[in-house]
Amino acid sequence: LDEILRTGKLSAAFEKELFTLASEAKNRSYAPYSKFRVGAAVIATSGNIYLGGNVESASYGATRCAEQTAFQKAVSEGDRRFLAVGVATDTDAFISPCGICRQFMVEFGKGVIVYNFKPDGTFKRYLLSELLPDSFGPEDLDRPRGQ
Amino acid sequence: LDEILRTGKLSAAFEKELFTLASEAKNRSYAPYSKFRVGAAVIATSGNIYLGGNVESASYGATRCAEQTAFQKAVSEGDRRFLAVGVATDTDAFISPCGICRQFMVEFGKGVIVYNFKPDGTFKRYLLSELLPDSFGPEDLDRPRGQ
Amino acid sequence: LDEILRTGKLSAAFEKELFTLASEAKNRSYAPYSKFRVGAAVIATSGNIYLGGNVESASYGATRCAEQTAFQKAVSEGDRRFLAVGVATDTDAFISPCGICRQFMVEFGKGVIVYNFKPDGTFKRYLLSELLPDSFGPEDLDRPRGQ
Amino acid sequence: LDEILRTGKLSAAFEKELFTLASEAKNRSYAPYSKFRVGAAVIATSGNIYLGGNVESASYGATRCAEQTAFQKAVSEGDRRFLAVGVATDTDAFISPCGICRQFMVEFGKGVIVYNFKPDGTFKRYLLSELLPDSFGPEDLDRPRGQ
Numbered sequence A, B, C, D: 001l002d003e004i005l006r007t008g009k010l011s012a013a014f015e016k017e018l019f020t021l022a023s024e025a026k027n028r029s030y031a032p033y034s035k036f037r038v039g040a041a042v043i044a045t046s047g048n049i050y051l052g053g054n055v056e057s058a059s060y061g062a063t064r065c066a067e068q069t070a071f072q073k074a075v076s077e078g079d080r081r082f083l084a085v086g087v088a089t090d091t092d093a094f095i096s097p098c099g100i101c102r103q104f105m106v107e108f109g110k111g112v113i114v115y116n117f118k119p120d121g122t123f124k125r126y127l128l129s130e131l132l133p134d135s136f137g138p139e140d141l142d143r144p145r146g147q
């Protein structure tokens, strides 16, 4: 962890661990409607790691993504700053977090590293700020209004 | 737990415990916009207990309630059936889960007992089916369509 | 309209009209994932009527129900108080608004009459307060907090 | 409109019109909690234009942004393809659509031009694909799964 905090990068061993954890989280997702299982694992700056799966709802609008589950857990355990989040699915493609998740995560900082893992463990890596450029965030709500 | 499963009711001691846990969850909520802190504790039929706080977002629509956090945790750990959920806030009133949470929870059964706790530990108690009568749920998505 | 405002009830002719409008709204819904088409028609106290269909999203959590579409239209045209809303689907059952919609609508008053129409025009009728008892609403956010 | 479709660009006159419409939509927003009023105007390829304001909810998670209102209207009137959307607020800054809205809009195409208007009518302009790079969308739900 110290090394991550110092270098701002995850070691190859840690990336592999993140893949393993996100894949494990995927196994407990509840996705009866889309059949699209997703798992997420997030590492807080505290060193704590949280896992989450997607949880769907018959009223689709109440569906919650895996990234949200992991972050909600983390935040409600007291963590507020995060280093990296890994996302795993069953499809042979690099699946990115949806816009809702990008918005949900950016609340806690733009510098989080996002890993999109294929089932074989290969990945694409981004900064959250690259996935949600010119984001809307807490700073905007504080701006003075003309009216 | 066996007693709860047998009687369908929580003992007074367990209700007190549920209040303590929901209150504890409240302490780690993230509610910078509404300043309305909420904590939730849910008991699964497995005996596992999960805590969650509300997590707000500058884009209000991405705000997630405490009940959702607790249930998302629970479901993504593998639990699918629940006995009771307790909700605690800082206001001297019996605050009920919002409609989004009622919908989110009903996915996993209508018989969950919902406790709304005041800060002094007194409560109102409902079945989820009383809070969301004639609910829309998984069974509706399977109905045959005329078209 | 005057009669509705005076009696708090819709005439049979108006109920039939509401069914026709909700059914029409259903025809333009966008529901490629659930194939569950829903239409809604809402009557404001101004006499204005607004139609809406459900609009789904590949990220299920961004799915918006028909009732939301109709109410969002209405509110963003300046209406704030409503008499009745009719909901139509393709299934031979009385399909109720989901909890998200009940919450969304209760923001603008608990006394709205909700009609769940079958494709043959028969209906079940509720007050919104019956569908979301002991609701959470604007009045709760204003309560004093212990902390 | 023909010129827009041919050139893929809005004329300066049309951009001014879009600003006027988005600002008008803002006047009917319902934002009692954030006091952050937003208006949106969207132009469909059919030439139809739809306005929408943000509609907030005491349960913050049920809050719907202005862009969603305008797009939900449009889709539920039968439009499915869009040229441009303009967003207006009261703050002296270029406020971008949140991630939820980016996700909601990308369902209907990545090539929509997004205008963020300041109250003085100056703007920043993006393609939606620039605001939500490597987006998650309908094409992803169709991918074959390993499981």
Ligand SMILES: [Zn+2]
Pocket: A065, A066, A067, A097, A098, A099, A100, A101, A102, C059
């Ligand atoms: Zn997501």
Ligand SMILES: [Zn+2]
Pocket: B065, B066, B067, B097, B098, B099, B100, B101, B102, D059
């Ligand atoms: Zn809630």
Ligand SMILES: [Zn+2]
Pocket: A059, C065, C066, C067, C097, C098, C099, C100, C101, C102
């Ligand atoms: Zn609904």
Ligand SMILES: [Zn+2]
Pocket: B059, D065, D066, D067, D097, D098, D099, D100, D101, D102
């Ligand atoms: Zn938005």
